[in-house]
Amino acid sequence: MRTASNRFGFALLAMTLAACGTSLSARAADKADAESLVTKSRLTIEALARDAAFAPLKAALAQAKAVLIFPQILKAGFFLGGSGGSGVLMARDAATGQWAGPAFYTMGSASIGLQAGAASAEMVMVVHSQKALESLYANKLTLGSDATAALGSKGVEKSAGLDADFVVYAKVKGAFAGVSVDGSVLDVRQQLNAAYYGEAATPVDILVRHSVRNPDATRLQTTLTALSR
Template sequence: MSADPHYPEIAEYLDRAKAVIIVPQLLKAGLIIGGEGGEAVALAKRTGGGWTAPAFYTMAGGSIGLQAGAEAKRVIIAVMTDKALNKLMSNQLEVGADASISVGTVGGGVGASSVGSMEADMVTFSRSKGLFGGGSLDGTLIRPQPEKNAAYYGAGTDVKAILIDGTASNAGAASLQSALSAR
């Protein structure tokens, strides 16, 4: 997304963010009843600057209502408050219930939600491929993937060790950490 002409707006939020959730591909499909899901990583901002190693998460949600189509989108969620960051440490975070969310704009395909971005716990930016009418991230569950975190960092490594304590590391994460820090 850094090549997007609207990237400076995203970078502005990331400068103030407590953490970032990156979803390379969130798949969504529905016809009255819909569902969405994808894999994600979250990185927290270090006190002295830079970013922690990534923690692995999954996102999943369902919906009922006027909706039709299918789409794949890349999503960046700037975690703006300690409340949302703390909820990210739990077994699951429900978007809209546990943390308010505001929608930023990337290109012309995304509108603003009713929550002002200055007050929101999280601000989300996305780039879509496909056609989908209806829906939002409200109600989507974001859950840690303990098995993937343990496989990447070693047994017993939880999201707190990765995102808060900053004690987990893996050389494979260096390019992502550098890309976020280099803005």
């Protein structure tokens, strides 16, 4: 009996250790994914800000409440039968001009309208309204019903863009292209937030309370501060 009991105990211990190892490995992979996403987001915002086709972007950032950066939005048929991708939300302090974050988000839809023949796009969504930002903090947000979005292009900030909750800038295969995001759902990636900061953290913890930090985000923060001056 004791031998059988010992064997059961050893087996249970081995299973527990294996589960712990798997959990730690998954958390390490999530952290690496999050860090890679932060780097790609910085490169995306730098590239779009340098592109003459997106000339209004820097001025929009200077007036922004926040910005969502999606380094890669994949077209329907490539992204699990739909369209979407992962990105970061950065919030701007209007008093200091400094940026906080990132908090991690997904955008998904069956109908994100990329330019015909394009498989993916880099996307920057400038948040202009406090209402939209608070909705992002609280729960899922559906563009077109919970918040309005306008396509960022020359002159849009003087017309529809000023009234929209979001102004969207999208680069498809190196050229400015129209994108329809109505029906797209923005949602928090809690798992990546926890992995990146080493503990559970909500968007409010990250972007409002500033109760968690990661030095890895410094380059993205300083890039946005420089671009929004």
